[in-house]
Amino acid sequence: MIISSVPAITLNLQHHSSNPHSTSNDPYLRRNVISLLLKNRRNPKHVQSIHGHAIKTGTSQDPFVAFELLRQYCKLNSIDHATKLFYYTQNPNVYLYTSLIDGFVSFGSYTDAINLFGQMVRGHILADRYVVTAVLKACVLQRALGSGREVHGLVLKYGLSLDRSIALKLVELYGKCGILEDAWKVFDEIPERDVVASTVMMGSCFDCGMVEEAVGVFNEMRSRDTVCWTLMIDGLVRNGEFNRGLEMFREMQVKGVRPNEITFVCVLSACSQLGALELGRWIHAYLGKCDIAVNWFVAGALINMYSRCGDIDEAHVLFDGVKVKDVSTYNSMIGGLAMHGKSIEAVQLFREMLTQRVRPNGITFVGVLNACSHGGLVDLGCEIFQSMKRVHGIEPAVEHYGCLVDILGRVGRLEEAFDFVLRMGGQADDKMLCSLLSACKIHRNIEIGEKVANLLSEHSGIDSGSFIMLSNFYASLGRWNNAAEVREKMEKRGMIKEPGCSSIEVNNAIHEFLSGDLRHPERKKIYKKLEELNYLAKLEGYSPATEVALHDIDDEQKELALAVHSERLAICYGLISTRPFTTLRVGKNLRICADCHAMIKLIAKITRRKIVVRDRNRFHHFENGDCSCDDYW
Numbered sequence: 001m002i003i004s005s006v007p008a009i010t011l012n013l014q015h016h017s018s019n020p021h022s023t024s025n026d027p028y029l030r031r032n033v034i035s036l037l038l039k040n041r042r043n044p045k046h047v048q049s050i051h052g053h054a055i056k057t058g059t060s061q062d063p064f065v066a067f068e069l070l071r072q073y074c075k076l077n078s079i080d081h082a083t084k085l086f087y088y089t090q091n092p093n094v095y096l097y098t099s100l101i102d103g104f105v106s107f108g109s110y111t112d113a114i115n116l117f118g119q120m121v122r123g124h125i126l127a128d129r130y131v132v133t134a135v136l137k138a139c140v141l142q143r144a145l146g147s148g149r150e151v152h153g154l155v156l157k158y159g160l161s162l163d164r165s166i167a168l169k170l171v172e173l174y175g176k177c178g179i180l181e182d183a184w185k186v187f188d189e190i191p192e193r194d195v196v197a198s199t200v201m202m203g204s205c206f207d208c209g210m211v212e213e214a215v216g217v218f219n220e221m222r223s224r225d226t227v228c229w230t231l232m233i234d235g236l237v238r239n240g241e242f243n244r245g246l247e248m249f250r251e252m253q254v255k256g257v258r259p260n261e262i263t264f265v266c267v268l269s270a271c272s273q274l275g276a277l278e279l280g281r282w283i284h285a286y287l288g289k290c291d292i293a294v295n296w297f298v299a300g301a302l303i304n305m306y307s308r309c310g311d312i313d314e315a316h317v318l319f320d321g322v323k324v325k326d327v328s329t330y331n332s333m334i335g336g337l338a339m340h341g342k343s344i345e346a347v348q349l350f351r352e353m354l355t356q357r358v359r360p361n362g363i364t365f366v367g368v369l370n371a372c373s374h375g376g377l378v379d380l381g382c383e384i385f386q387s388m389k390r391v392h393g394i395e396p397a398v399e400h401y402g403c404l405v406d407i408l409g410r411v412g413r414l415e416e417a418f419d420f421v422l423r424m425g426g427q428a429d430d431k432m433l434c435s436l437l438s439a440c441k442i443h444r445n446i447e448i449g450e451k452v453a454n455l456l457s458e459h460s461g462i463d464s465g466s467f468i469m470l471s472n473f474y475a476s477l478g479r480w481n482n483a484a485e486v487r488e489k490m491e492k493r494g495m496i497k498e499p500g501c502s503s504i505e506v507n508n509a510i511h512e513f514l515s516g517d518l519r520h521p522e523r524k525k526i527y528k529k530l531e532e533l534n535y536l537a538k539l540e541g542y543s544p545a546t547e548v549a550l551h552d553i554d555d556e557q558k559e560l561a562l563a564v565h566s567e568r569l570a571i572c573y574g575l576i577s578t579r580p581f582t583t584l585r586v587g588k589n590l591r592i593c594a595d596c597h598a599m600i601k602l603i604a605k606i607t608r609r610k611i612v613v614r615d616r617n618r619f620h621h622f623e624n625g626d627c628s629c630d631d632y633w
């Protein structure tokens with residue numbers, strides 16, 4: 001104990017030291033210890049010293065002292081000390097249990113929290129509403145449906161089911177666990193349905209992906225506050241309804257409800273997903289008008305928005321302007337640079353972060369490893385991967401292994417990459433297998449490609465994107481039977497190919513196009529432009545790569561199917577509706593195909609435009625016949 005460093009405490013406690021093993025209920029001693037604690041609570045060492053003295057003076061078993069000590073340990077994140085104190089306390093009461101359960105929850109040890117509650121129940125200590133709310137919090141965060149149901153049973157047994165905060169936690173729990181029916185049941189029994197209760201129910205609907213139900217709850221509410229509006233926008237954005245999220249934001253303004261910083265972060269996220277740069281800029285300006293400070297939280301969202309909308313330079317300006325940068329600020333910027341293929345800059349920023357003594361986390365490494373992968377920085381990537389555990393104490397997760405496999409695959413070190421996949425056993429996910437398969441296709445390695453394809457087709461969680469990848473792989477080898485088999489399997493499982501969809505922002509409106517889309521009011525002009533570009537591109541030596549399309553349609557049709565991939569329509573619309581030399585920014589939900597990539601390079605050259613395309617994986621900056629990805633994506 002470093003009691004010598006806190007002389008004031010020593011002085012106060014000295015003349016009360018008595019037999020260390022005795023317990024004391026002296027109210028004077030108790031008051032003394034508690035007031036010392038309150039005065040010295042910010043320093044963990046002081047709290048430990050006071051704890052030591054409480055033991056010596058025999059006050060540590062006093063319920064009030066134990067409670068206060070435990071509370072302070074939890075506040076200081078010293079969960080180990082808190083746990084020790086708890087287990088040294090004889091007959092801990094319900095308050096002490098509540099305090100430690102709360103501590104476990106804020107420390108992220110949800111299972112420990114749930115187990116401790118079980119221990120309390122088995123010890124026949126009567127639960128009150130506070131401890132039940134605390135354990136339900138843990139159940140919600142852990143998505144522990146089974147334990148949650150048991151707690152619900154106890155709630156009914158103890159007659160606590162009318163308690164509002166318990167009922168709300170139960171609604172949240174069932175929503176998070178996807179049992180909307182049960183969430184409704186609890187919600188229906190809440191006597192007073194105010195804005196808070198309805199907001200929780202709305203959140204549960206969104207958690208279960210039931211957007212229309214959530215909107216229904218929202219529409220029935222008589223009054224709506226900022227929290228409620230924000231949750232509505234967030235729910236829409238989380239469920240992929242970005243445009244509706246933005247509409248809601250406009251409606252919120254019309255109704256005169258003041259947005260807070262979380263509202264702005266949600267709206268900025270919608271803009272990033274849609275690639276709505278102009279709107280994003282406007283929201284950035286509007287932030288200032290609402291007197292919302294650009295702290296690290298908002299700055300991260302703005303950096304994400306600018307980089308995901310294709311304006312990496314503006315993202316950098318913002319990043320430089322943030323005075324106190326934390327790990328998430330760095331993560332946003334590193335991730336943005338990686339997406340834009342600015343690999344060296346991303347790695348440099350990572351190094352700067354380390355010299356600034358900002359501790360990286362798992363997300364940081366996904367960003368910097370992605371950068372290495374996009375830039376073909378193999379040795380550096382491997383080195384950084386190795387350093388994760390050795391230097392930074394972070395255990396690599398599946399996504400980090402995925403990056404490594406990607407890095408090795410890109411440069412054709414396919415054996416090593418496959419070795420990694422094998423070593424991971426069942427943990428290798430289909431994203432990882434797909435990236436390796438794509439590498440095998442590019443490097444024309446049939447042997448490993450086949451092995452990967454086998455693993456992929458046996459994979460249980462395989463999605464439609466992976467099926468398409470697999471079918472394309474076989475098609476590229478001319479193995480039509482296998483390709484057809486894969487598609488058959490896909491049909492049997494009732495999966496449909498996710499339709500390609502591209503969007504472009506023109507005059508603050510988002511225009512969306514599907515493959516071969518004929519719905520746009522200016523379709524005639526768009527297709528005329530497309531025809532003209534096809535003609536000019538052929539003069540430049542472009543010949544459509546028909547291999548990427550499916551084999552069972554004839555060549556002319558194939559050419560047609562390629563020619564109307566959604567990104568081309570979006571680009572043509574951009575060309576006819578903006579001034580010459582304006583940069584076009586297009587977002588696409590799938591990976592751009594090789595043929596479109598070749599074609600857009602030529603379009604950029606012919607029209608002398610900069611064209612920025614964001615596909616599922618990264619950004620392509622097309623300019624003067626070249627792409628920033630150096631044809632590797």
Ligand SMILES: [Zn+2]
Pocket residue numbers: 562565592593594595596597
């Ligand atoms: Zn295409």
Ligand SMILES: [Zn+2]
Pocket residue numbers: 597619620621627628629630631632633
């Ligand atoms: Zn590219």
